[in-house]
Amino acid sequence: MLLRKRSFLFTVNLALLVILLIVSLIVVLPLNWDYYVLSTSEYGHRDLYSQGSSWITSIESLRDLDAVRTVLVVARNSPLDSGELEGIIEFTNRGGIVITYGSRELTESVFRYLGFKATYEGLIRDPVFSWSSSIKVLVELPLCNNTIVVLDTPYLFNITGTWIIGDLLYTINTSMFSFLDKNNNKLYDVDELLGEFPVIYIVKVGRGLIIIVCAHGVFTNSVFNGNTPWLECLTNRSRSVVVDQSEFKSDLLACFKLLVFTSRGVSPLFVLVVSLTILVILYRVYSYKGS
């Protein structure tokens, strides 16, 4: 009977340890989702997150943030709905800066909300003024002391209409060597357009700015190192970077990992909880054996 009791206790505690082990493995194993702050993939935001950024899983939580001291990065594959865009506009009205980039659906939804009809034209490549590959196009910002920005897979939208919300301050173009790769063969063809294309739109909304970047990646891992000067310029040492993760709010695993991880690694609170659980397990096992 005693042996059974002891073996039962041992089994329970061993099971607890195994569960903790599995949880720890889930926490540390990488997720390669695009624009996820813990993703180490090309389009992940791990590098940005490691610089001390924070994240939000709902645009509504922007209300709790000090807009004047925040730069919001909205990068995703899915388009923003009107409710989210309302929240973003409200945030910028209070003095916040919002940068959007990601899929063309996202960019199109932003343009549409601001009063434009946007037509997708194709990918832009620049064989001369580019970074390691013609698809990583360099553009020069007149702001921030002519900082060079690297855009990963930029694309062109033909926009028509008038600004319903805000005023367009700047349009940043690619170099004169860039071309519109309509057939996506990575080469310039005779019938393809060559010249400068607008890829960044800086719109003043209220007291803040919306920076619409027509590119798949800006502060993503693939080009993050090239864009840190721009990020520093935007934050100006007074604003903190918040990354929108509302696209993942329905994913339990993604949310769990977001809760456990901080920008400096695994949360000390998680370490504390796991360690104390193990301590209790060991205490129970040793005290039982001892008695």
Add this chain to the structure above:
Amino acid sequence: MFTPIRVLKHGNLLRLIIVVSVLAGLLGEVHFNEHVNLHVYILAPLAVPLLLVNSLLVFLLSLTLSIIMASLGLISLLFSLVVVVIGFLTLYLETHTSISSKVIASLLAFTPVYIVTPISLIPVFTVIVLVIALSIKEYLRLSKSNVEVFSETRVAYLGELVKYKVVITCSGLFKYSIFEEGKSIVSDVATGMVTHNFSFRSNRLGVNEKNISVLIEDVRGFARIVHGPYILSFRVVARITGLLKKAERLIEKYAMYVSTPQILRVSFEPPAVNWTIPQRLIREVEAKVSHHTSTGYFGEYMGIREYKPGDNPRAIYWKKSLKRESLEDLYVKVYAKESANISSGARVLLADLTATNPIELDVLLSALYGELLSEISRERPLTQVHLFVKIPGEEPLYISGKVVDVVVALNTIIQKHNIKALYNYETWRRSRTIRLGESTGFISGLENYYRALGLAFAEVVKSRVGRKAAIQLIYSNALAYKYSIISQVLKDSGFMVLKV
């Protein structure tokens, strides 16, 4: 196990250092690391129980705290090393039982934490380094230990105890286990020197060997060393060997009296249908029974009794007999020795050599030879002896004659018949108590069968030796039930029964 200890007890300085290190590490981290906020002070209360608990829990708590502290930053990492080292030393200094397995298990149990914060492996590696260092220290101490095995028995009789002594010398406190043929026979803790005396029963004839190994361990389980195996060599001889040599010498001495031994094959055949009715069947196979009369009387004079047919005429007490009115009343002198052989001064022995193991066989044969040779040793080589020998699997043999003749005959039997023990059981004990006459069923049938055997044997003795003979029984413990019944039957038939 985790009973609180007094705060002012020895060793609390170490506990205090751990608490101070934890607090210093947290304070330093909060002060110098901008990423760490005041929430880390949640760890501070965890350090307080360190002052109140026993050494094992001190180690567990300090390990937990050091692992958490290591994940906070560089300053708390440095202090975490102090915490875990002192926590481990507290456990090491205050414990005198095996802790190595607990330490290793505790380190392994925190694997989930190492996975999420690999930096917490630094205090763990520190503990591992300490464990290795202490293992080397303990191994060096144990390597100076010494073990001596002394054999106190070179030659032993079959079934006799073989004794040996093990002396273990080692500096300081140590744990030891002594193994005999790979099986642990003793395990204990000692300081300095310890001596153990062991014995085991020899049950195989010839040269025997035993492997003795000694395992010496550090009491905390950090190091162990094995001495041996030492080979204990000894020779086991049968008791009967010595008696046979003695028999040889005595027969040589009394060779002039030795005549051709008479060996008869006797069969006691109980009835097949009803065992309660005894029958006797004696089949003379090899030779006729030749009557030998003893030539003298030995022992203390015990008195007189009436003459019975078969009594030696030389024992007639003529003086007494002639005093009687009728000459038909004859009297014979009775001597002490004769009181055991009431009928004719002869000795009657029934030896059943059915044995459950070789040791028992050796004892049975020794007893039989001992009885016979005791007569010759007392300068009575011509004593009349009636020996019934039951060899396993064969019909009983009957030898009658002078004791020297019987010894010679017995030697012949032993040489001719390959007498072996039926089994090789170490022990054979009857766990059921059976009262004679009260048993039923199969046991009752068996009892009747034994009773019939007894009656048949009684008939044989009456016809060959005479009535009221003293019969000495030699049998193994395994046959105690059988011979208790036969013995009872013999007594009921008027015989005196003695068990050798």
